[in-house]
Amino acid sequence: MPSNYTALPQEKSVELQSQDGDFDDKHTTQIPVSSEPTSLKLLSSNRYSKSENGVDLYDGNNGFSYDDGDDIDDLDIDSYPLIVGGIGKGSGVPGAVFNLTTSIIGAGIMALPATMKVLGLVLGLVLIFVMGILSEISVELLVRFAVHCKAMSYGEVVQHALGRPARILSEICIVLNNAGVLVVYLIIIGDVMSGSAHHVGVFDQVMGTGVWDQRKLVILVVLLIFLAPLCALEKIDSLSLTSAASVALAVVFVVVTCVIAFVKLIEGRIEAPRMTPDFGSKRAILDLLVVIPIMTNAYVCHFNVQPIYNELEGRSPQKMNRVGRVTTVVCVVVYAFTAFSGYLLFGDSTESDILTNFDKDLGIPYSAALNYVVRIGYILHLVLVFPVIHFSLRETVNALVFSTPLSESRRRLFCLTLVLLALIYIGSTMIPNIWAAFKFTGATTAVSLGFIFPTLIALRLNGQGETLTSGEKVFSWIMLVLAVIVGVIGVIGNIYGLRS
Numbered sequence: 001m002p003s004n005y006t007a008l009p010q011e012k013s014v015e016l017q018s019q020d021g022d023f024d025d026k027h028t029t030q031i032p033v034s035s036e037p038t039s040l041k042l043l044s045s046n047r048y049s050k051s052e053n054g055v056d057l058y059d060g061n062n063g064f065s066y067d068d069g070d071d072i073d074d075l076d077i078d079s080y081p082l083i084v085g086g087i088g089k090g091s092g093v094p095g096a097v098f099n100l101t102t103s104i105i106g107a108g109i110m111a112l113p114a115t116m117k118v119l120g121l122v123l124g125l126v127l128i129f130v131m132g133i134l135s136e137i138s139v140e141l142l143v144r145f146a147v148h149c150k151a152m153s154y155g156e157v158v159q160h161a162l163g164r165p166a167r168i169l170s171e172i173c174i175v176l177n178n179a180g181v182l183v184v185y186l187i188i189i190g191d192v193m194s195g196s197a198h199h200v201g202v203f204d205q206v207m208g209t210g211v212w213d214q215r216k217l218v219i220l221v222v223l224l225i226f227l228a229p230l231c232a233l234e235k236i237d238s239l240s241l242t243s244a245a246s247v248a249l250a251v252v253f254v255v256v257t258c259v260i261a262f263v264k265l266i267e268g269r270i271e272a273p274r275m276t277p278d279f280g281s282k283r284a285i286l287d288l289l290v291v292i293p294i295m296t297n298a299y300v301c302h303f304n305v306q307p308i309y310n311e312l313e314g315r316s317p318q319k320m321n322r323v324g325r326v327t328t329v330v331c332v333v334v335y336a337f338t339a340f341s342g343y344l345l346f347g348d349s350t351e352s353d354i355l356t357n358f359d360k361d362l363g364i365p366y367s368a369a370l371n372y373v374v375r376i377g378y379i380l381h382l383v384l385v386f387p388v389i390h391f392s393l394r395e396t397v398n399a400l401v402f403s404t405p406l407s408e409s410r411r412r413l414f415c416l417t418l419v420l421l422a423l424i425y426i427g428s429t430m431i432p433n434i435w436a437a438f439k440f441t442g443a444t445t446a447v448s449l450g451f452i453f454p455t456l457i458a459l460r461l462n463g464q465g466e467t468l469t470s471g472e473k474v475f476s477w478i479m480l481v482l483a484v485i486v487g488v489i490g491v492i493g494n495i496y497g498l499r500s
Contacts, residue, residue, distance in 0.1 A: 098244045100327040102385045107184045108298030113342030113354045118287045120276040132332040135299040138454040139324045148466045154303045161457040171396050174303045177445035178393035185382045186428035190215035199359040216429045230387035246384030253378045261341035289493025293442030300446045443490025451483035
C-alpha cells in the first residue's frame with residue numbers, strides 16, 4: 001500500500017458524488033458513469049483508507065485498490081462482494097461449523113430414539129443418513145443461488161426467486177418454526193429440572209419437594225439469568241464459543257448413552273431390538289405417518305445458513321459448502337449413535353423424550369450419577385443452543401415488521417429481544433405437551449423451509465446466471481415432490497391422530 005494513505009477517523013465518512021466526465025491524469029475522484037445520479041460512500045474503518053490520488057475499496061475478504069496508474073475501464077466492480085454492515089473479521093470455518101451444528105442439534109435429538117421404536121433399527125438408521133444427505137444438498141442449492149442473487153437472508157433469496165408474497169410466507173414459517181422450537185426448549189428445561197407428571201425432576205431428586213417444583217418459576221429463572229444475556233448479543237459469530245461448548249455437551253450426552261448401552265450389551269441385559277417397522281396396530285401406522293416429518297424437523301437449519309455465511313471470514317460458496325458438509329457429518333454421527341444407543345437401552349419402553357427414561361435406575365454401577373450427567377448436560381446444551389435459534393427468529397421478525405436492519409438500532413434490538421422472550425415464556429407455560437407441536441412443525445414449516453423453498457428457488461432461478469445440470473434439475477424435482485408428499489401425509493396423520 002502506498003505510504004501516502006491515511007486512515008479515516010471512526011466517526012467520519014467520505015461520499016464521492018459521481019459526475020459525467022473523464023478522469024484527469026492527476027488528482028481526481030470523479031467516476032464516469034451514466035447520466036443517472038449515483039454515489040459511492042466509503043465508510044470509515046480501521047481497514048479502510050484513502051489516498052491523496054486514488055480510492056481504495058476493500059471488502060474485508062478480497063482487496064483491490066484504484067490508483068491513478070490504473071484504468072477504471074478494466075475494473076470489474078460486479079466481481080467484488082457486496083458490503084453490508086461494515087467491515088470486520090468474521091468467524092472461521094470451525095466457528096461457522098459450531099454455529100450451524102448447534103442450530104441443527106437441539107430438542108429434536110431427544111425424539112430420534114423413539115423414531116427407532118416406530119421404524120425399526122435398520123430403516124430408522126437408513127433414514128437418518130438419507131435425511132442428512134438431502135438436507136445438505138438443499139443447503140448447497142440455497143447457498144449457491146443466494147450468493148448469485150447477493151441475498152443477505154433466507155427471505156431475500158426467496159423474494160428474488162418467487163416474489164414478495166413467497167418471502168412473507170417463508171418468514172412466517174421461520175417465525176413459527178423457531179418460536180415453536182424455543183418453546184419446546186423451555187418446556188424440556190422445566191420438566192427435567194422441576195419434574196412433571198411423567199418423571200421426577202432433578203431438583204426433587206437432589207433437594208426433595210419445594211418451591212423449585214414450580215415449572216413456571218424454574219423456566220423464568222433460567223430465562224432471566226442464563227438465556228437473556230446470550231440472546232441480547234448482536235452478532236451470531238459472538239456465539240461461537242458457546243456453540244462449541246454446546247456441541248461438546250451434546251457429544252458428552254452421546255458418549256455417556258453409548259457407554260451405558262455398551263456395558264449393558266456386554267452384560268447381556270439388552271433385549272434384541274426390532275429391525276423393521278411395526279404394522280400391528282392402528283397407532284403404529286399413525287406413528288409411521290408422522291415420524292419422517294419429525295426427522296425432517298431434526299435437520300432444519302436453512303434459515304441460519306445465510307447469516308452464518310455473511311459472517312464467514314473469506315466467504316465463498318465453496319467454503320460454505322465445506323462448512324455444511326462437516327456439519328452434516330457431525331450431525332449424522334451424533335444422531336445415529338444417539339438413536340441407536342437410546343433404543344438399545346430402553347427398547348419398546350423408549351419415551352418420546354428420551355430424557356424421561358433417565359430418571360430411573362439404569363441397572364449399572366453409578367446409575368444415579370450418570371442420570372444426572374445426561375440430563376443436566378443436555379439441559380446446558382439446550383441453554384447454549386437457545387440463543388442461536390433466537391438470533392434467526394429476531395432477525396426474521398425485524399424483517400417482517402421493520403424496513404431497516406436491526407443493526408441500526410440497539411434500542412430496537414433489545415426491545416425486540418425482550419418481547420420475543422416474553423412471548424416464548426408465555427407459550428412454554430401454556431402448552432403442556434411438546435410432541436404434537438413437533439409433529440405439526442415437522443410436517444409444515446420444517447418441510448417447507450428445508451426442502452420445498454430451496455428446490456423452488458433453484459428451479460425458478462435456473463438459467464438466470466446459474467444453471468443446474470440435467471441431473472441436478474431432475475433431483476430437485478424429485479426432492480420437491482417427495483417433500484410435498486411427506487408434508488401432506490404428515491399433516492393428515494397428525495389430524496387423524498388427534499381426532500382418534
